[in-house]
Amino acid sequence: MSRYRHDERPAIAYLFLSPWVAGALLLTIGPMLASLYLSFTDYDLFTTPAWVGLDNYRRMLTEDDRFLASVWVTLRYVLISTPLKLAAALGVALLLNRASRVQGAYRSAFYAPSLLGTSVAVALVWRAIFDRQGVVERTFAALGIETGGWTTNPRLALIVLVLLAVWQFGAPMVIFLAGLKQIPPELYDASAVDGAGWWRTFRSVTLPMLSPVILFNLVLETIHAFQSFTPAYIVSNGRGGPSDSTLFYTLYLYQRGFTEFRMGYASAMAWLLLAVIAVVTALVFRTARLWVFYSGEEPR
Amino acid sequence: MSTLTMALTSRRARRAVWHLVCLGLLAALLYPVAWLVGMSFKPAEEIVSSLSILPKQIIGSNYAEAFQGSSGISIWRFFANSVIVAGGCVAGNLLSCSLAAYAFAKLRFRLRGPLFAFMIATIMLPYHVMLIPQYTIFQKLGLVDTFIPLILPKFLATDAFFVFLIVQFMRGLPRDLSDAARIDGCGPVRAFRSVILPLSRPALVTTAIFTFIWTWNDFLMQLIYLNDPGKYTLPLALRLYVDQTSESSYGPMFAMSVLTLVPIVLFFFAFQRLLVEGVATTGLNG
Known part of the structure; x- marks a missing residue:
């Protein structure tokens, strides 16, 4: 016990921790409670918040068509882009998972879009490519299909943003690849001895062994997708159009809070977002019991 | 002997196919970035009219205009x-x-x-x-x-x-x-x-x-x-x-986009192994 004498002086520990504690109190817990309070008020940043009870929540859910549109757009975006992104990530991870000297180079190259994709610059590229005069529109027109421009067609605009999200499959791909390397080779040997083909091996060995990593990526990417902002802002010029078809939840929250200065309403939206993300994450973990396989030797 | 050479050639063929698939996918994936770089060197009237990456004539005026700022x-x-x-x-x-x-x-x-x-x-x-x-x-x-x-x-x-x-x-x-x-x-x-x-x-x-x-x-x-x-x-x-949605501003916009991505690309090339390892071991996400 006496060996840890120095470590037992808690004052020093709290000294090391003090910046984090200050941040947690002043920038996390305090603001969280404040925004919970503000969500029950009318607040425009310049006058004192006026208590309105549950009115913000009531209006949101019953009167505000744009709010409901933003919920619908965001749910579709999350439900479409996340599975596609994970499928692309898993597909490329399986492709790259073989002994080769250049595997590392390929892995880095496939990962690169994850670093570039959140930038304004790349969102502008997407905007230009899918524009009324853009490359995609011209290609389709050459094939005799007129779409009227993907970013200007309410039925296609969200697809542009989904494609941008899927393009950034590199980060989950790298995580999948690390997971694939953890699978003991004996399992594949046993599977080969049993005469199992590629698909059978994939279903009975790879997928179950990888399922904890799939869960990890699924949770992370879902939370991420709910909070996406920049692409919708840039591609739709900050408006979420055409006809609110790209009005992400966070974009509408931004409009309410920072262009209309309805900070109480925006706070209520933020808390609802937190609640939805918490519920969705809890649901994913619930279903995880049915499909995630934890083997005895591999606690991760 | 001949079965051995056959096995070797088929392995080599499969590896070649693997490289081809990887490189093909990469080309498709990185096309938007290459397109951006190409556009940044194109004159305004060529930007909307052509689908190819390579400019017919390379011009630097987009960059000159981007450097002037806004x-x-x-x-x-x-x-x-x-x-x-x-x-x-x-x-x-x-x-x-x-x-x-x-x-x-x-x-x-x-x-x-x-x-x-x-x-x-x-x-x-x-x-x-x-x-x-x-x-x-x-x-x-x-x-x-x-x-x-x-x-x-x-x-x-x-x-x-x-x-x-x-x-x-x-x-x-x-x-x-x-x-x-x-x-x-x-x-x-x-x-x-x-x-x-x-x-x-x-x-x-x-x-x-x-x-x-x-x-x-x-x-x-x-x-x-x-x-x-x-x-x-x-x-x-x-x-x-x-x-500014006018097409004449596309060129400088792309030039400036390229310039904003340069530091990230440099960091990527300098630290790619650390970056990828960071993602692989902790699940860091872009």
């Missing part, structure tokens, strides 16, 4: 602003996250368990529930339109993810090293400075690079806190082009 402000100003914000955030994260991580990883104190659990929970928290009160605080302090609201939180270890990353790394350091330091009469402060911190370099470098790239790309925070064009960072300056 709204009467030089591009170097935007660049400098971005560097200040990103540099400040890197310094803040390195300092505050390593201090907190050391306490969580190596020191014992009564509230360690619950505080650590709380720290992990904040990783998953959507930033929006803090956004408005934080803005209100900085607004009341008269700090909107300065870089302080963007940088100060990093000095208070609000990026819990990096605390977690460094904790994981420090926990992996051999115990005997800190024990040896202790036997030599080092207190926690000296053990941190002279033993643990130097050994944690890989985790600190990963933290620094990711902080830089994320801050460099960040848009929402800078959009909210910076209103004066003289304070604009590169992403905000780029956004100015969004409002």
Whole structure:
């Protein structure tokens, strides 16, 4: 016990921790409670918040068509882009998972879009490519299909943003690849001895062994997708159009809070977002019991 | 003998097919980036009319125009602003996250368990529930339109993810090293400075690079806190082009887009192994 004498002086520990504690109190817990309070008020940043009870929540859910549109757009975006992104990530991870000297180079190259994709610059590229005069529109027109421009067609605009999200499959791909390397080779040997083909091996060995990593990526990417902002802002010029078809939840929250200065309403939206993300994450973990396989030797 | 050569050639053929598939996919994946670079060297009338990446004639006027900046402000100003914000955030994260991580990883104190659990929970928290009160605080302090609201939180270890990353790394350091330091009469402060911190370099470098790239790309925070064009960072300056939808501004817009991506690409080439390893081991996400 006496060996840890120095470590037992808690004052020093709290000294090391003090910046984090200050941040947690002043920038996390305090603001969280404040925004919970503000969500029950009318607040425009310049006058004192006026208590309105549950009115913000009531209006949101019953009167505000744009709010409901933003919920619908965001749910579709999350439900479409996340599975596609994970499928692309898993597909490329399986492709790259073989002994080769250049595997590392390929892995880095496939990962690169994850670093570039959140930038304004790349969102502008997407905007230009899918524009009324853009490359995609011209290609389709050459094939005799007129779409009227993907970013200007309410039925296609969200697809542009989904494609941008899927393009950034590199980060989950790298995580999948690390997971694939953890699978003991004996399992594949046993599977080969049993005469199992590629698909059978994939279903009975790879997928179950990888399922904890799939869960990890699924949770992370879902939370991420709910909070996406920049692409919708840039591609739709900050408006979420055409006809609110790209009005992400966070974009509408931004409009309410920072262009209309309805900070109480925006706070209520933020808390609802937190609640939805918490519920969705809890649901994913619930279903995880049915499909995630934890083997005895591999606690991760 | 012949079966051996056949087996070898079929293996070689399969490897060739594998390379072809990988390279083909990569070409498709990186096409938008190549297209952007190509467009930045094209004259305005060619941009809309052609689908190919390669310009018929290479021109530098897009870059010349981009370097002039916008709204009467030089591009170097935007660049400098971005560097200040990103540099400040890197310094803040390195300092505050390593201090907190050391306490969580190596020191014992009564509230360690619950505080650590709380720290992990904040990783998953959507930033929006803090956004408005934080803005209100900085607004009341008269700090909107300065870089302080963007940088100060990093000095208070609000990026819990990096605390977690460094904790994981420090926990992996051999115990005997800190024990040896202790036997030599080092207190926690000296053990941190002279033993643990130097050994944690890989985790600190990963933290620094990711902080830089994320801050460099960040848009929402800078959009909210910076209103004066003289304070604009590169992403905000780029956004100015969004409002000018005329095709003549496409060329300079693409040139400036390329310029904003250059630091990220340089960091990528310099640190690609660390970056990818960081993602693989901790699930860091872009």
